[in-house]
Amino acid sequence: MVTAEQLYEKLKNIRTGNPVCQFTREHCDRLLPTIKKIEDLKREKNAVILVHNYVAPEIFYSVADYTGDSYGLSKKAKESHADVIVFSAVRFMAETAKILNPEKTVLDPNPNGGCSLADGITAADVTRLREKFPDHTFVCYINTTAAVKAQCDVCVTSSNVYAIIEKIPNDKIYFLPDRLMGENVINHLKVRGVNKDIQLWDGTCYVHEEYQPESIDQVRKNFAGVEILVHPECSPSVVDKADYVGSTSQMLSHVRESRRDSFFLLTECGLSGVLQSEFPEKTFAGSCTLCKYMKSNSLEDILSVLENPSPHHVITLNPEIQSRALHCVNQMFNYSN
Numbered sequence: 001m002v003t004a005e006q007l008y009e010k011l012k013n014i015r016t017g018n019p020v021c022q023f024t025r026e027h028c029d030r031l032l033p034t035i036k037k038i039e040d041l042k043r044e045k046n047a048v049i050l051v052h053n054y055v056a057p058e059i060f061y062s063v064a065d066y067t068g069d070s071y072g073l074s075k076k077a078k079e080s081h082a083d084v085i086v087f088s089a090v091r092f093m094a095e096t097a098k099i100l101n102p103e104k105t106v107l108d109p110n111p112n113g114g115c116s117l118a119d120g121i122t123a124a125d126v127t128r129l130r131e132k133f134p135d136h137t138f139v140c141y142i143n144t145t146a147a148v149k150a151q152c153d154v155c156v157t158s159s160n161v162y163a164i165i166e167k168i169p170n171d172k173i174y175f176l177p178d179r180l181m182g183e184n185v186i187n188h189l190k191v192r193g194v195n196k197d198i199q200l201w202d203g204t205c206y207v208h209e210e211y212q213p214e215s216i217d218q219v220r221k222n223f224a225g226v227e228i229l230v231h232p233e234c235s236p237s238v239v240d241k242a243d244y245v246g247s248t249s250q251m252l253s254h255v256r257e258s259r260r261d262s263f264f265l266l267t268e269c270g271l272s273g274v275l276q277s278e279f280p281e282k283t284f285a286g287s288c289t290l291c292k293y294m295k296s297n298s299l300e301d302i303l304s305v306l307e308n309p310s311p312h313h314v315i316t317l318n319p320e321i322q323s324r325a326l327h328c329v330n331q332m333f334n335y336s337n
């Protein structure tokens with residue numbers, strides 16, 4: 001189990017949201033009793049805790065067994081030998097863990113954790129679209145509910161979307177629900193000389209759609225030599241001006257390998273916090289925006305879900321939806337290999 005000193009070492013360089021908000025050693029001391037209870041329950045129930053890169057750093061650096069982006073965490077969920085998976089992120093990610101682990105108990109400590117992308121399209125919408133576009137392969141971003149995945153052919157994440165859409169042996173693709181990511185895919189394929197008919201649903205991530213290309217111009221003017229990293233949920237006008245485009249885990253690896261020492265990130269605040277902690281010798285300027293859904297996770301809720309989960313914390317899926325959604329997610333693993 002992490003000690004207060006070790007936790008403070010990880011958190012002391014992180015400024016979340018407001019530059020004057022900083023973790024103190026006393027704050028870490030106060031978190032320890034809750035962390036200890038969670039660790040005891042994990043052992044007792046043979047549970048693992050998966051934590052997304054955007055979740056609050058005191059969770060990320062204390063009770064997480066695995067951290068990462070949605071692709072990495074879905075792989076971990078698939079490989080896990082635990083009886084219980086606690087998924088600290090948002091609802092669609094916990095559902096994805098259940099799709100991959102129907103025999104395991106999957107607990108969502110943040111059951112109201114929506115997502116503007118996942119909540120923007122329903123299974124009935126996809127059924128209607130399939131009637132309109134019968135020859136298209138339906139590709140869904142992982143930020144979708146299990147019911148939507150069950151209506152689609154192949155699932156993708158931000159780390160493999162470009163490569164998988166290029167590989168699919170059909171020139172007609174319907175990509176949903178992220179319109180901006182879809183426009184980025186179209187541009188990327190055009191540059192590679194790949195011509196596909198790609199239809200898009202009009203959904204967006206409310207965090208990433210806010211970023212504007214002018215802020216990149218401003219940063220380049222003010223910080224010479226800065227490297228600009230953006231998430232593919234940003235608009236093409238932002239992506240076009242970036243030095244690197246990738247998922248949160250890809251950005252982490254990129255910073256680790258980059259020779260530059262100052263970075264500007266256009267993504268949710270959680271990643272800036274992780275990078276500030278992991279690379280204290282580097283500088284991270286960032287347009288830091290919080291995702292209200294990811295940030296509604298707490299250590300107290302993780303403890304409570306392990307102690308006494310109520311029905312809305314336990315992910316249950318209709319077996320037919322589970323099996324069809326599993327086929328869709330497995331197609332992603334097949335195309336990734």
Ligand code: SF4
Binds near residue numbers: 116268291
């Ligand atoms: S950051 Fe955007 S895509 Fe990610 S969970 Fe929040 S709303 Fe959804």
